[in-house]
Amino acid sequence: MTMIFGVPLMVFMGQLMLGLINGAFYALLSLGLAVIFGLLKIVNFAHGAMYMLGAFATLLGFQYLGLNYWVALLLVPLVVGGLGMVIERLILRRIAHLDHLYGLLLTFGLALIFEGTLINFFGVSGSSYPTPAALQGGMNLGFMFLPTYRAWVLVAALVVCLGTWFVIERTRLGAYLRAGTENPALMQAFGVNVPQLITLTYGFGVALAAFAGVLAAPLYPVSPTMGSSLLIVVFAVVVIGGMGSILGAVITGLAMGLIEGLTKVYYPEAANTVIFLVMILVLLLRPAGLFGKEA
């Protein structure tokens, strides 16, 4: 059997694949954070909670309404995104004129409320969601076994990330968004409805998190705390990559997932902390972040 630095090839590739899947989630979540940060200038601490709500909506929709996976994949991001828009409209807008740290604190409070409420109803242990029938099984690629669902997650996440990049960089709506990021007051003067744009942007960022949640439901135990621990890692990813660039967020997310996977192979004790260590290194060598252009 082929060995890579003393590790069987199958194990090595398998861990890399797991790392890449984690990376896809980091990419989706940090992308959403970056989109929201661009226009609203707040760090959405409720992002992990929204991811968790996405996974829970999928699970509950299946258990109580019999919604299948594909319906959930379309419907859940819309519903949770709608919830996000309501939150922006009713709450976040009131503090838009304040120091942006207040946005962080407010969304932190929201995250506590969502997480705490669900813990009361469902406990912390988590339940599993069945892999959809069409995506069960896997294929043997010779050098590794690839479960179909994981391949699907990777493809779906990449397509959504690239789609987001395309919309923001190549369409008229995206041009508004970028202009709004640079100078909202001027945009408003040109007759663009900036408040509406902000609501839509927050909804979209939240929908991305919920989409990630739907993808995650068959992979990880669905529990109320699944979002918060992930979000802290995503924060580190965001610090590493900087929130200035869409592709930067995606590349950093995937790369960090891979690094985490590699660490799991060679030094499992550090797998939880390696991304934080990378963050420390980046802070020392390139304080603005890899893709950052911080003011």
Add this chain to the structure above:
Amino acid sequence: MSTTALTPAMKLQRRASRRRNALYLVLIVIGLLAPLAIYPVFLMKVLCFALFACAFNLLLGYAGLLSFGHAAFLATGGYFTGIMLASYPGLTPELGILIGTLAAVVLGTFFGVLSIRRQGIYFAMVTLALAQMMFFFFIQAPFTGGEDGLHGVPRGELFGLISLADNLNMYYFVLAVFVIGFAIIQRTVHSPFGQVLKAIRENEPRAVSLGYNVDAYKLVAFVLSAGLAGLAGSTKTVVFQLASLTDAHWHMSGEVILMTLLGGVGTLFGPVVGAGLVVSLQTQLAQSPLGNWVSVILGLIFVVCVLSFRSGIVGEIQKMVRKNFK
């Protein structure tokens, strides 16, 4: 400048400081008499968290730096004190606390150097990530007892003379620690150093252009705040004879923010009031049917505070006093 022009201002200042000293005296007397009316263990818990919140407030309220990772310092102080006292029976508690505090200072220096390289929201995220790293470290390290934590840390005898096993002795020791910590913060805030911190908070580029080494000021503030948070954690470990992962969890970093916000960011007494309220609330709720809803209720308070109560209780009172008794 002639000195006569300054006299009225100085007079006012002197009167204010005399009034402040009287207030401190009253509060210390209340502190000394409090255990007659209230269960001392509860009071000690409040004092430990009040010191923790005051330390946090030094950074947020006076330097404008929002740290989302202060739990790391509380836990580091607690764990180091716990380990030292548990493994060296001859060590007196005040030395154990000193060692815990020093450990927090070292960690604070390390975190501070890293995190002040970024500003605003990024600063918050960096501190949160670093604290989470410490959390994982504490889970895996062989000497922290993992998920169970450290139990049965001996309270020992203060200076080898006074037994702290007695709750009342313990209480007066904790009160003394709190008063010392509070005095350090009070002196820092009202010193020229504190004035420069406030200048940095209000307008960093201007402070830079005036020639201040902004990073050095921020770092000193950060280390001071981390050390005092460690002192709070160390003392708490001696009181409850226990150091656990709860102290290192990000919920704890959130709780100290809430205490400060609720009481009043940038006021000296705000964090004390906030800590008292949050700890009382938690204690009350834990015994009520709403016990499971603590984190939801804390979240709601967060939202309400940010939406409509940003100066906090002490801040609002100060505003009212200023408006009505000018």
